[in-house]
Amino acid sequence: xxxxxxxxxxxxxxxxxxxxxxxxxxxxxxxxxxxxxxxxxxxxxxxxxxxxxxxxxxxxxxxxxxxxxxxxxxxxxxxxxxxxxxxxxxxxxxxxxxxxxxxxxxx
Numbered sequence: 350x351x352x353x354x355x356x357x358x359x360x361x362x363x364x365x366x367x368x369x370x371x372x373x374x375x376x377x378x379x380x381x382x383x384x385x386x387x388x389x390x391x392x393x394x395x396x397x398x399x400x401x402x403x404x405x406x407x408x409x410x411x412x413x414x415x416x417x418x419x420x421x422x423x424x425x426x427x428x429x430x431x432x433x434x435x436x437x438x439x440x441x442x443x444x445x446x447x448x449x450x451x452x453x454x455x456x
Contacts, residue, residue, distance in 0.1 A: 356400075357389050359414060363407045378402055 364374055364385070375384040378399070387393040395403060404414050432440065 353391065353394055355415075356394060357391060360385065360403065361389050363409075363414075367407065374406065378406060 371385040371389065372382050375382050388395055404411050
């Protein structure tokens with residue numbers, strides 16, 4: 350995967366969905382007015398801190414930023430959040446239930 354190209358494309362995609370200009374987004378991020386244009390034109394890439402600010406601006410997680418295909422919909426994220434609260438015994442039980450349900454569905 351060409352990550353720089355993906356980052357440029359994804360920022361543009363999210364920006365257009367929000368109906369905001371490169372100029373407006375740059376200023377909202379506290380950067381100079383040409384900041385986003387520099388990224389989308391391929392002249393620069395955001396630093397990690399700025400990448401996280403961009404995700405926050407779009408109200409998405411970094412995982413969601415790289416998940417343009419919708420492979421991790423909100424329901425999956427909620428399930429994963431709940432799973433993090435479980436102990437190992439409950440996780441093993443959940444794994445057993447999941448496998449049983451898949452077999453039942455023939456997958």
